Amino acid sequence: MTPSKDSPPPNDTGSPGLVAPQAQPNLWTVQYVDNKGRGVIASQNIKAGTLLISEPPLLTTDVITSVENTETDLAIHLRTLPAEKQRAFLSLHNNFPGQGNPLTSIIRSNGYPLGADAGCGGVFENISRINHGCLPNAVQNWNGLLGEEGEETVYAIKDIKEGEEITTSYLSGGTSKERRAVLKQSFGFDCTCKLCDSDEADLKASDERLSRIQELHIDIGDSETVRHDPEKALGYCKELLEILEVEGIKDDRVSRAYYDAFQVTAMHSDAARAAWWAKKFCEAKVISAGKSCIDRLDMKPFTKRPQKHDCFGAFSVNWKTKLEELPKERAGEEFEKWLWRE
């Protein structure tokens, strides 16, 4: 959606349903950015949790009937769109000029999956202008509540300064070497984001943290550890959250870590701590995907009644607590010790 002076200012009604959230107008503009073609630049200071864009796809890959027919199907569908939408599509960046079919290349350069497990992708008038950053200040999500008529939303996950470029990550993480390889292979460019451009020592330190993050994801996913050595599993969650903080990562890897901590504590019947982690998960999701995001709505009941979750008590009752045991003082060293069962 192009910001319009007529758009109402509120961000998000917070109520689930069929009304797409509306972004405030004049938060950003599309501008030329050094070495990157066009990009999206903040036109004012923006707070984390602000909805930046919500827009339907210009075109989805649903129109493709077979791999061989991709270019023809795209061309046929494109002609059915209003002229300004056709122009918007054709003006998107092609990262693979001269390599194969132009419409297919535009989809390849600018498409996003419509939801985490979607077999279908979409191209967007403005969201597809947002450049990649390995340490992004925004995230995008498909608003699944709206089904096929849905919109893709982009939320700021960090405070963004006026003039700063808005970036999302096209990847799920990885070290600089891994990122470079995927970005070149799948998107056809060499990343020059702040993280990739940092000096050798900083990049090395960052790569070590990112490697450790990957190891921790695997360790936490080991159900035998969670079952037989939950203290260790909870320790992994703590280390993961600390590293994410040091690295400055605010994307969905944070809510995922909260969810991991929820599961570890819930599986051993620790209602007080599980409720806390459910709450942290919901707070993180409000920032990255808005109050009406499905993941948050699914998790919200467990902030009050974690016992109702399918996984609650699945492994033991060894950590059994009541909700009332959540300390009144929810910050500081004492609380941290309690939270991590130290």
Ligand SMILES: [Zn+2]
């Ligand atoms: Zn980068």
